[in-house]
Amino acid sequence: MIDVLYFAWVRERIGHPKDRVETSAHTVMDLVEELRTREERYEAAFADLSALRVAVDQELTEFDAPLGDAREVAFFPPMTGG
Amino acid sequence: MDIRVQEHAFDLGREAQGFAARQTGMGAVVTFTGIVRDVAGGLDQMEIEHYPGMTEKALMQIAEDAESRWNIGDILIIHRHGKLVADEMIMMVATSSRHRKDAFEAAEFLMDYLKSRAPFWKKETTKDGKDWVAAKAEDEAELTRWTKD
Numbered sequence: 001m002i003d004v005l006y007f008a009w010v011r012e013r014i015g016h017p018k019d020r021v022e023t024s025a026h027t028v029m030d031l032v033e034e035l036r037t038r039e040e041r042y043e044a045a046f047a048d049l050s051a052l053r054v055a056v057d058q059e060l061t062e063f064d065a066p067l068g069d070a071r072e073v074a075f076f077p078p079m080t081g082g
Numbered sequence: 083m084d085i086r087v088q089e090h091a092f093d094l095g096r097e098a099q100g101f102a103a104r105q106t107g108m109g110a111v112v113t114f115t116g117i118v119r120d121v122a123g124g125l126d127q128m129e130i131e132h133y134p135g136m137t138e139k140a141l142m143q144i145a146e147d148a149e150s151r152w153n154i155g156d157i158l159i160i161h162r163h164g165k166l167v168a169d170e171m172i173m174m175v176a177t178s179s180r181h182r183k184d185a186f187e188a189a190e191f192l193m194d195y196l197k198s199r200a201p202f203w204k205k206e207t208t209k210d211g212k213d214w215v216a217a218k219a220e221d222e223a224e225l226t227r228w229t230k231d
Binding site: 005007008009055058059060074076077078079080081082 | 196
């Protein structure tokens with residue numbers, strides 16, 4: 001089981017902050033493809049990946065990154081701290 | 083190193099004073115404070131969301147990177163989340179070093195990275211509605227100056 005977290009407008013578009021998913025995805029991209037098939041709002045949230053960033057186990061990474069035995073994957077827009 | 087992510091306000095004077103007083107052998111302390119800017123249309127509220135757990139780790143990593151690049155005595159980062167209004171203080175950094183250049187440059191480095199690599203997101207409410215603040219291309223571009231050499 002992986003915890004999939006959503007932040008900012010990604011969370012709003014999907015409608016909740018977290019999913020627990022049973023997945024056999026090898027990479028972040030595989031997981032995105034699985035999520036996209038869930039419902040329309042997931043497809044909408046993941047429509048433009050260039051507008052999204054991803055963290056695996058709280059470390060920023062790329063969409064082609066392997067999931068390995070990751071416990072937490074988070075999707076969010078580019079960050080606006082400071 | 084002192085890194086705090088908190089909802090409540092901080093006392094800039096007390097934090098700056100406390101930080102400077104804790105240093106020994108340092109010739110310079112630089113502090114930077116980020117303040118909620120009003121926007122055209124009038125800002126009713128700014129809400130800052132963050133990623134608990136990752137935020138602290140990311141700030142720690144950025145501070146460690148700064149320490150490895152400059153001759154730094156100490157680093158303080160305070161960043162707020164939750165609901166803020168115009169003119170409230172959002173965050174501060176403080177750096178100390180024996181000579182001022184290290185403290186200035188490290189503070190700038192911290193700010194540049196904190197803007198686009200720490201998981202915070204800002205949402206503005208004005209009378210026109212609510213909208214997420216988009217990341218600026220120039221903020222991303224600022225990072226390249228630290229990776230050139």
